[in-house]
Amino acid sequence: MVGYVGWTAAVGLVLAAILFLLYYPPFGGRSSAGQKKRYRQSAQFQGKQFRNASPSVPFQANWGNTKSLLRDYMKGNPNVKPAVPLPVRRLDPDVWRKHASSITWFGHSALLLRVEGVTLLVDPMFGPAASPFAWIGSKRYSKELPAEVEELPQVDAVLFTHDHYDHLDYSTVRKLKDRVGRFIVPLGVAAHLERWGVRPELITEHDWWEELEFxxxxxxxxxARHFSGRGLFxxxxxxxxxxxxxxxxxxxxxxxxxxxxxxxxxIGRKYGPFDAAMMECGQYDPRWADIHMLPEETVRAHREVQGGILVPIHWGAFTLxxxxxxxxxxxxxxAAGEAGVPAxxxxxxxxxxxxxxxxxxxxxWRGIR
Known part of the structure; x- marks a missing residue:
């Protein structure tokens, strides 16, 4: 009898965990049959998932890398995050409106862009932690944002680059969903937005090299050379x-x-040169170099894309x-100084x-430790 009760409890816990993973809103949505049919037509979709143009893995899982990563985690690093909250400039509407085109960095990869009078948000992750759970995971270095969602100027469109938690945030989307004219995303991301209450007619999904007028x-x-996913499956x-x-x-x-x-x-040959390029330069490690650049590679990539002024992003907010x-x-x-790149x-x-x-x-940042 005891064994039966224990077995039943174990099965119940497993089922509860599965249901939680399937239905907890921040994990996102699942694409419809019609959406999946379209995705299978993409040159990037191979087998049952999207893949990079060149072989890439999130982590080179050989014994040497695994052992060294465990050793580094056990050892720890007291400098992976600042000892005090980072300073934040409040968004000044007068300064922002003064220029027809501008870039305002919100930390990490979140950007408020004004391009010839059109207002765009890119990867607006405004949540407190890069995690499906606000109380765990890497916490934001700053205590406040330049502006809360309710304080932003009228946003014409939001662009997302992929669905990871440090870029696509459930709580932020819930606040933005009725305040934005368009959500523009790569293939497969619409299901998350739809589950979180964004009206389907406001979302357009795009494959690599697709152009749209807005x-x-x-x-x-x-x-890009990366990967996607918010859950186990x-x-x-x-x-x-x-x-x-x-x-x-x-x-x-x-x-x-x-x-x-x-x-x-x-990209540089087809669309460059650019006035400015916002390039990721953080959360790197040689053990996952396939999916995050080292800073020196950031400068090399910036030169090849013909990026103009380099604006480093993907740093200054979370420890990943x-x-x-x-x-x-x-x-x-x-590296930019050595290469003659304006940063x-x-x-x-x-x-x-x-x-x-x-x-x-x-x-x-040098005055902050």
């Missing part, structure tokens, strides 16, 4: 991408998350790797005007 801008869904079910944003006189590039690859040069939290900024600015280093919330040649370049 309020006088040309937006291009371009390749959805690896590769949605696509990942970078974005080209082109107006009549201004062109911007946003790399999304990506390992180094030949796609940067291809074992390096010192300041290392991405130190290494990418050093902007805005504080969180600082607005960079585009097309003026003026950009912040102070090492503000």
């Amino acid at each position: 309020q006088g801008l040309r937006l291009v869904c371009t390749p 959805d690896r590769g079910r949605s696509l990942w991408c970078s974005w080209v944003i082109q107006g009549s006189a201004v062109k911007l590039f946003c790399s999304g998350d990506s390992g180094y690859g030949s796609h940067f040069a291809e 790797a074992l390096h010192d939290w300041v290392d991405p900024a130190e290494r990418v600015t050093k 902007a280093t805005p504080e969180i919330g600082e607005t960079i005007p585009v097309g003026t040649g003026v950009y912040p370049a102070t090492a503000w």
